[in-house]
Amino acid sequence: MSMREAYSTSVASDSGDAATSPRRMATSIRNLKKEYVLKSETVRALRGVSFDVPEGDYVAIMGPSGSGKSTLLNMLGCLDKPTAGSLMLGDDDISKLSDDQLAEIRSERIGFVFQSYNLIQQLSVVENIQVPLYYQGRLGADERARAVMLAERVGLADRLDHRPSQLSGGQQQRVAIARSLINDPFFILADEPTGNLDSITTEEILGIFDEFNNEGRTIIMVTHEDELADRSKRIIRLKDGMLALDEVVPEERRDATRAAQHRAVEELLARTT
Numbered sequence: 001m002s003m004r005e006a007y008s009t010s011v012a013s014d015s016g017d018a019a020t021s022p023r024r025m026a027t028s029i030r031n032l033k034k035e036y037v038l039k040s041e042t043v044r045a046l047r048g049v050s051f052d053v054p055e056g057d058y059v060a061i062m063g064p065s066g067s068g069k070s071t072l073l074n075m076l077g078c079l080d081k082p083t084a085g086s087l088m089l090g091d092d093d094i095s096k097l098s099d100d101q102l103a104e105i106r107s108e109r110i111g112f113v114f115q116s117y118n119l120i121q122q123l124s125v126v127e128n129i130q131v132p133l134y135y136q137g138r139l140g141a142d143e144r145a146r147a148v149m150l151a152e153r154v155g156l157a158d159r160l161d162h163r164p165s166q167l168s169g170g171q172q173q174r175v176a177i178a179r180s181l182i183n184d185p186f187f188i189l190a191d192e193p194t195g196n197l198d199s200i201t202t203e204e205i206l207g208i209f210d211e212f213n214n215e216g217r218t219i220i221m222v223t224h225e226d227e228l229a230d231r232s233k234r235i236i237r238l239k240d241g242m243l244a245l246d247e248v249v250p251e252e253r254r255d256a257t258r259a260a261q262h263r264a265v266e267e268l269l270a271r272t273t
């Protein structure tokens, strides 16, 4: 069995049999509140948000500026703790963890993908993919092989020793996606992941997300763009710190959005080649 097949098998078996077992939750959020206490006022950034994200889901978090998206993202990413309510990651409620425990869970079980890639310029592609493992001192041959396999999965087999400055924006975001998966995370947490990319490269990155999600990977993405949200399975919209909408994206809408985006890219390519 090749590494690629081994990885696919492990993802498939991880995702369980939906017909016979209840779906496990990547995260469960209950009555989540976050207040920022300033000198003159208290900002209620989240006012009691509740939702579950089952494993294998693909959620777009949307909402106007100031609605609480970053605040929610910070808690999903274990970068901050709620004022009240619970956010479960596996068996842990993050509101009950110490800062050290939060840092541990953040580096070991959350896969981050940022708009600005956040790669380390001095490191190669494979080394960047391994970065989350450094903190755990896991740098053996097996881990390197897994990083190489992930680089191959995102189409960078011929760029393993390149530095970020030698890569295009889309290639750098592929490295970030591979890095996000090195630790077998609860979910990929993506913050405007295509915000710096052109439409052709955006399409490539969304294709990679589709592929990993089809294999059972859970994706939670903050985006302002309807075209991105309409490729996800579910849209959660925040307004004034509350959940304003939790909508399943119908399969037909996802397919139509994907087809329209493919067509637009093909037309663009035809015009420019």
Ligand SMILES: Nc1ncnc2c1ncn2[C@@H]1O[C@H](COP(=O)(O)OP(=O)(O)OP(=O)(O)O)[C@@H](O)[C@H]1O
Residues within 6 Å of the ligand: 036, 038, 043, 044, 045, 063, 064, 065, 066, 067, 068, 069, 070, 071, 072
């Ligand atoms: N560290 C902080 N201290 C005080 N208030 C904050 C802090 N962070 C966010 N806020 C306030 O909390 C509310 C929600 O902010 P948040 O950044 O979560 O919104 P957002 O939906 O991510 O907005 P945007 O789309 O503009 O990034 C806003 O009123 C904001 O001013």
